[in-house]
Amino acid sequence: MTAPRTLLDKLWSAHEIGRRDDGTSLLWVDRHLVHEGSHHAFSKLAARGVPVAEPGLTFAVVDHYAPTRGRDRIADPQIKYMVETLRKNAHKHSLRLFDLKDPGQGIVHVIGPEQGLTLPGLLVNCGDSHTSTHGAFGALAFGIGATEVAHVLATQTIWQKKPAAMRIRIDGQLGPGVTAKDIALNWIARLGADGAQGHALEYAGSTVRALSMEGRMTLCNLSIEGGARFGLVAPDETTFAYVEGRPYAPAGPDWKAALNHWAELTTDETATFDKDVLLNAEDIAPTVTWGTSPEQAIPVTAAIPDPNQLANGKAQGARDALDYMRLSAGRPIEGTPVDQVFIGSCTNGRIEDLRHAAAVLSGRKAKVSGLVSPGSALVKAQAEEEGLDRIFVDAGLEWAAAGCSMCVGMNGDLVAPGKRCASSTNRNFRGRQGPGALTHLMSPAMVAAAAVTGTITDVRPLLEGRTA
Amino acid sequence: MSGWSQHQGHAIALPIHNVDTDQLIPSRFMSTPRSEGYGRFLLHDLRRDADGDTHPDFPLNRHAHASVLVTGRNFGSGSSREAAVYALVDAGVRAVFAPSFGDIFAGNAINNGLLPARISEEDMSLLFQALAGAALAAEVCLENSHIQIGDLRIGFDLDPGWRTKLINGWDDIDLTLAHRADIERHKEDLIRRAPWVRPALITKSS
Structure with missing residues (x-):
């Protein structure tokens, strides 16, 4: 009989290729999302003369510099340069690019889930701190810096020390006009902007179960504002219903196999956390x-x-x-x-x-x-x-x-x-x-x-x- | 990246908590190629007024040669922008001492040879007092994890793996390529065990 494990434990061990003596793990990366801001990392890759290891697992999108008006002609030369640079890099490395006129274009943390690129059980990296968003699907998702982006591009792996495990349990029904955003600002106000530093933060409880995927994504997204690089929600029927039929999501026999696997992505009942916090939904105001x-x-x-x-x-x-x-x-x-x-x-x-x-x-x-x-x-x-x-x-x-x-x-x-x-x-x-x-x-x-x-x-x- | 184990320079106090990455480098500078240098962007808007004139009292304006910063809790919180570290490194900063750091920032710092040294709140206060508004000669020792300023010696915490990496100036990509066989095995096992992990549609998408 194995010791009870948290969702974090399960996700971590599934991606661990090896571990150094100092405790740092080498992890396999299932999805790597890049954007215009990843230009430093592509420069590092070019300086080394190495290719992207897994172009099929790397997806590019124009979002940070994307004009919201007048897209046909980008007037600002700096913005134009950033978009052009991403286009060149995506083309050079044969990456699927969600360009400005692509019907799938959007903010990287919105389109990942929307396209079915984000799935339960995956490890998702992106050079953006709000990558914690994807944890709403029970994925191990975390933001990385440019050196790490270059490393993932070159090797499809990342070195990372396992964070401590933290849980916030929220029970009860949210009042009218009270949303996931209010839950997040509430706990961050209570615990501080560094309250979850060094931790992967799993959200649990009846309030979280009742949230839509959109609400869960908002909650996980804001984990980093409380210091947690990782947010997590165990997948359930709400998750599966959201994912099913998305363009890049598994289908047919693969879908059934995936569902079987995903059903195990929960924290064992008797598993313990390094930090455990309880909130009551009824106490939360806008x-x-x-x-x-x-x-x-x-x-x-x-x-x-x-x-x-x-x-x-x-x-x-x-x-x-x-x-x-x-x-x-x-x-x-x-x-x-x-x-x-x-x-x-x-x-x-x-x-x-x-x-x-x-x-x-x-x-x-x-x-x-x-x-x-x-x-x-x-x-x-x-x-x-x-x-x-x-x-x-x-x-x-x-x-x-x-x-x-x-x-x-x-x-x-x-x-x-x-x-x-x-x-x-x-x-x-x-x-x-x-x-x-x-x-x-x-x-x-x-x-x-x-x-x-x-x-x-x-x-x-x-x-x-x-x-x- | 070259490693280091000792650093002699000048330390100053920046007695502010929650210095976020948007303060370390405002986003409007981030499209600059690294080769142009990021030092001039460091804490750009905190160092200047709305007209672009520098505040004469701001610690880094008084002591531009400082290479060791002692600052408050949650330094480098916020975005994953490695440019925040580039701004520090390109301005000549080699070590930052604070009670806590943003997780992503600390990792980025290590990848660029910058020491994120964790100290207690009490030691932070001691160092603030010792430095007051001055820039004092300081010696940072990575092997023994301490900073010495005059008679004052303060220890700091650093993950042992990070210490080794700073001292050796390791490049992760080289290190990882030595594990190529293990990576390949993991990948093949994954494809066999869980083929659904590969994105569907992949063949249609190029």
């Missing part, structure tokens, strides 16, 4: 950030904290954040005027996110300007089929093409200095959305509420009598 770290988050009904009353070591950071964000301690966060809104990103750019936002905006007008950038061309097409684009446009928001867009500002979609943006993205770091930009993170529904009132607003009253 949550919004007030500062410049994702841990600086509070329920929308709360007051902006007084730095003097924060735990030792957090006071100065809070003072600096309030200064940067031009906010005063002690005032309610609700009612803070915003200049613009953004809905999109690998965190909250999926169809369910757009439905949530549209449920709030339907029949209403936005008081501020805003941009809606779906996570992929397929999400865009689906939203247009459902008429969601009309709701956004009628409300006065701009409906654009898919990409990382205003989450990271590399494609030129920026928040101007000193402007305040209600944003469905993942990082409220200083200058993340542009130099001097003031970012408040929240769920897509909360962003929609901010658009309707022009201020940070509790979405719940706006949802009364509507189905979100």
Whole structure:
């Protein structure tokens, strides 16, 4: 009889080719996703004169620099250069490229699952920290730096020390207008932006089981904002139903064989974790950030904290954040005027996110300007089929093409200095959305509420009598 | 990458927690080829005001020659951009001392010969006090895991595998190619055992 194992244990041992004396494992990589930002890694490969070891397992997509408007002619030479460089590298190494006009184009962490490239039990790497997203399928997925990207390209393997195992169990039913985004901001506020550092974080409990794949992806995506390089949810019927029939997913006899294998991808009942945290879904309110770290988050009904009353070591950071964000301690966060809104990103750019936002905006007008950038061309097409684009446009928001867009500002979609943006993205770091930009993170529904009132607003009253 | 085991330079304090990778290098600089150098981008927007003028009091502006940074918790949190490490290395930084680091950042640091040295919160405070606003001569010893500044000697934590790699200046790709037979065996076993792991549609997709 073998010792009880966590999902992490099972995934790790299935990919371990070998282990050094110092405990570092050599792991097989099942899928490698690259984007324009991978240019450093391709340069390293060229400098060595080595080919891509497994072009069939390597997929390229234009997302970080993808223009969301005016795609036919890229005016900015720097952006054009980045896109062209990826095209050249993809062509040179015979990689499947999801280019700007590909019907499958989109943000790498949206299209991986959408195309069926992301599957339970796989090891997925990408030179992007939000690769933790793919863990929502019970995959071992983690972001890597350029040297590691070059290593995966050259060898289809990666050296990695096994992280410690952590579990967050969330039980109970989420209230109306409360989403996976709120769960994530809630635990990060509680445990800190480094609360899960060094750990692979498995999400469990009845609340997680009840989440759609979109919600689970949002939760796993934000793991890195709490310090965890890996997020994990054990696959179940919800997972299998999402994966079945996707273009790159197994079919026929392979599908049945895969299902048998995937059924074993759970944490054994008596397995233990290095860190175990319990949350109650009923305690979670719509949550919004007030500062410049994702841990600086509070329920929308709360007051902006007084730095003097924060735990030792957090006071100065809070003072600096309030200064940067031009906010005063002690005032309610609700009612803070915003200049613009953004809905999109690998965190909250999926169809369910757009439905949530549209449920709030339907029949209403936005008081501020805003941009809606779906996570992929397929999400865009689906939203247009459902008429969601009309709701956004009628409300006065701009409906654009898919990409990382205003989450990271590399494609030129920026928040101007000193402007305040209600944003469905993942990082409220200083200058993340542009130099001097003031970012408040929240769920897509909360962003929609901010658009309707022009201020940070509790979405719940706006949802009364509507189905979100 | 060349290895190192001792470093003599100047240490300064950057007493801020959560210095994220977007601070270390704002994303708008990241399309620059590495050959042009990334040092000038290091902490670009924290070092300058909105007009681009440098803040005279910012530690790195006062002591541009510093090669050892002592800083707060969760240094290098955020994105996987290795450019954050390039900015530090190209500015001449060889070691960062902090109570904790972003996991991806720390791995990237090791891959570029930069030491992410973990110290306790108490030792961080001691070093902040010792350095105050000054740049002081410092010696970092990888073999014995300590930093010496005047009479003050502080130990640090580093994964033993990472220490060996820093000292030897190992290149992972060379190391891995020595395991080629094991990798091939794993791959063949996988194809036999779980053929569904290969992406379907692969033949139609080129």
